[in-house]
Amino acid sequence: MLVYHLPGTFDTREDHLDLLWEAGATGLEERSGLIRAYFEQRTDLPEAIRDGEWIEETEQDWQAEFRRTLRPVQAGKITIVAPWQREEVAAGQLPLVIEPGMAFGTGHHATTRMAVEALGELDLAGVRVLDVGTGSGVLAMAAALLGASWALGVDIDPITIPIARQNARDNGISEAQAQFEEGTLGLGDLPMLEEEPFGVLVANLYAELHDLLAGEYAAHMQQGAPLILTGILTSKLGLVRAALEREDFGDITVREDGEWALVTARR
Ligand code: SAM
Structure with missing residues (x-):
């Protein structure tokens, strides 16, 4: 799962949310001071939102985690x-x-x-x-x-x-x-x-x-x-x-x- 981590919140980066959607984000969420933008593939991003980081996250299998704990x-x-x-x-x-x-x-x-x-x-x-x-x-x-x-x-x-x-x-x-x-x-x-x-x-x-x-x-x-x-x-x-x-x-x-x-x- 490819996630672009952009520092900030929906409030502080309000002007940049449309840029993420336009760049092809399939979903946005805010967590722990980061905007997490989900993408199908890496893409060139406009200058204003290039201060983030691309992360390949492993999917959490909650059922397996529950059974393990x-x-x-x-x-x-x-x-x-x-x-x-x-x-x-x-x-x-x-x-x-x-x-x-x-x-x-x-x-x-x-x-x-x-x-x-x-x-x-x-x-x-x-x-x-x-x-x-x-x-x-x-x-x-x-x-x-x-x-x-x-x-x-x-x-x-x-x-x-x-x-x-x-x-x-x-x-x-x-x-x-x-x-x-x-x-x-x-x-x-x-x-x-x-x-x-x-x-x-x-x-x-x-x-x-x-x-x-x-x-x-x-x-x-x-x-x-x-x-x-x-x-x-x-x-x-x-x-x-x-x-x-x-x-x-x-x-x-x-x-x-x-x-x-x-x-x-x-x-
Ligand atoms: N006995 C199990 C245990 O010890 O883990 C389950 C206890 S659970 C905390 C309480 C159960 O009591 C629930 O299933 C609830 O539907 C049932 N219950 C609540 N009020 C009741 C009542 N007046 N008579 C019979 N059962 C009741």
């Missing part, structure tokens, strides 16, 4: 990887493959990583897990990989459900292990939510929503079951703590990563 995410016993990184999972780690860019939940956000870590600290064997706001399905799938008897991922955004189901298939996780449905707590629109209380509830939402849903969390959990909440800005921890106390949750713990917090509690 994306790193696997280790979260406790689980390593979350993109499909082309399966070989990068260390021995002894459980791989969780997620195609990035489809729905929230690639593991690269601190809240997702902290939630996967917190799930990994529980004994999930034989436990039914509810993941509220499942997005890519990452937390329900992590629970299934960690031994949960069944995980249900629900989300109010219908776009996420086929994505989560495909991610589960890509990980060899059957519907008997993890299921994904459109819906949420408190609407009564999803009968399987109401069948029996869950042994663990995890939700990566946001503080105000945790405040609104805290009573629903309690109503859908077994006595003594662990609750994992994240998506909480540290500045809003007080709101979540007050909501949990209001609903008689105990054993409240907090962990933080930068501006994000994860709260655990027991019903």
Whole structure:
């Protein structure tokens, strides 16, 4: 790609922009104190704009760059990887493959990583897990990989459900292990939510929503079951703590990563 770098801006070189077009530029942009004029081929330029420089730039393959810079995410016993990184999972780690860019939940956000870590600290064997706001399905799938008897991922955004189901298939996780449905707590629109209380509830939402849903969390959990909440800005921890106390949750713990917090509690 041939680019002529001309010092200045569209303002300071206003009089010279027409000269660039007349000389055959196919496009002009302004970046970092330079006018960048795109040309198909080198050409003789008028005296007034000869203070620039011809540069042969290599085209940036953004997709390749994205794939190169994306790193696997280790979260406790689980390593979350993109499909082309399966070989990068260390021995002894459980791989969780997620195609990035489809729905929230690639593991690269601190809240997702902290939630996967917190799930990994529980004994999930034989436990039914509810993941509220499942997005890519990452937390329900992590629970299934960690031994949960069944995980249900629900989300109010219908776009996420086929994505989560495909991610589960890509990980060899059957519907008997993890299921994904459109819906949420408190609407009564999803009968399987109401069948029996869950042994663990995890939700990566946001503080105000945790405040609104805290009573629903309690109503859908077994006595003594662990609750994992994240998506909480540290500045809003007080709101979540007050909501949990209001609903008689105990054993409240907090962990933080930068501006994000994860709260655990027991019903
Ligand atoms: N669970 C994934 C993770 O941990 O990376 C995705 C979390 S993403 C921050 C929040 C998800 O919650 C979004 O997919 C959004 O559509 C969903 N959501 C928002 N409000 C909800 C609600 N009231 N009930 C269920 N899901 C909700």
